[in-house]
Amino acid sequence: MEYLVTMTTRVPHGTPTQDVVDIRAREAAHTRDLAAQGRVLRLWRPPLGPGEWRTIGLFSADDPDDLEGTLASMPLRVWRTDEVTALGPHANDPGRDTVPLAAGGEEYLVTFTVDIPDTASPDTVEEMIAREAARAGELADEGPLIRLWALPGRGRNLGLWQAAGAGQLGEILRSLPLAAWLTVETVPLTPHPSDPASGRRATATKPSA
Template sequence: MEYLVTMTTQVPAGTPEGDVQDIRTREAAHSRDLAAQGNLLRLWRPPLQPGEWRSLGMFAAGDGDQLEKVLASMPLRVWRTDEVTPLAPHPNDPTGQTEKPRSVAPEFLTTFTVTVPAGTPRETVDAALAREAASAREQAGQGHLLRLWTLPGQGRALGLWQAGDGAEIQAIMASLPLSVLGWMDVQTTPLTPHPSDPALAGG
């Protein structure tokens, strides 16, 4: 099973810089080990405020208990809080497995929330979902859509995308059939590379 983990680190005031660097070095080494074991799939940095220390990680584990053991084994956990979101397969996922980036294009996470208007005929819904599935295949074929998962909650999904810039990803989101219908709310998070990302390290 795959999980998205938001990892927020707060170093205690007065901690010597040498101690911080030591743990960061051990964290990087342990991340490589977790990647080799197949537990750590990807790492990114989301937009950060000055002084904020936060990462997004894609992990694989048999269940929540195994994931907790993985997270607890990471050296930075002594200063870190983790927010775990379980991910389930999505029928429009283009690969069924985590891919490495296909290019150096920026990556984005998108959270979709679909709300079908009450009273919409079933055949109208089915036709819209079929167009959305076809669009997902097209976007994957163009190298934009890398992964798609189902999130907890009704009508929610998470996507991993590549695009040239923020304007291009917004144009892609606006072109999706469910967005055109006004049935889908999209929240987009731009991602920047993390030095311990297994994909960038050749993981």
């Protein structure tokens, strides 16, 4: 299973700077180990306010207990609280083994809540869902759509997208057949230094000799 984890770290007041440096170095090293094991899939930083220290991570685990074992093993856990969201499979998900972020692109997590009008007939709903699936396939092939998951709760889904900016992402989302039935919440993401995809991105963008 896959899980989205929002990790919020609060360093106790008065902690020596060297202690912070040391534990962050241990965290980075352990994260590399977890990535090599296939447990940490991606890491990002969401928008941060003054003094905030948060990371969003995509993890793989057999079950909640297995995930907790992974999270508890991370050195920063002594100063950190974790908010876990279980991610379910989505029929339109392009899959785990997708191309990493393209050079110059930006990534976004987008939460979709589908509210089907009471006046919509079953045939109309079926047609719109089929059109949405076809459009998702096009966007996956073209690059903007990286992943899709089902979230807990009726009609809630989560997508990982890439675009040249918020304006382009808005145009893409408005092109979805279900756009008129969707409530959308977008979180812009910035690279995390320990993101397992950073090595793949560097390899993909490295000029040939």
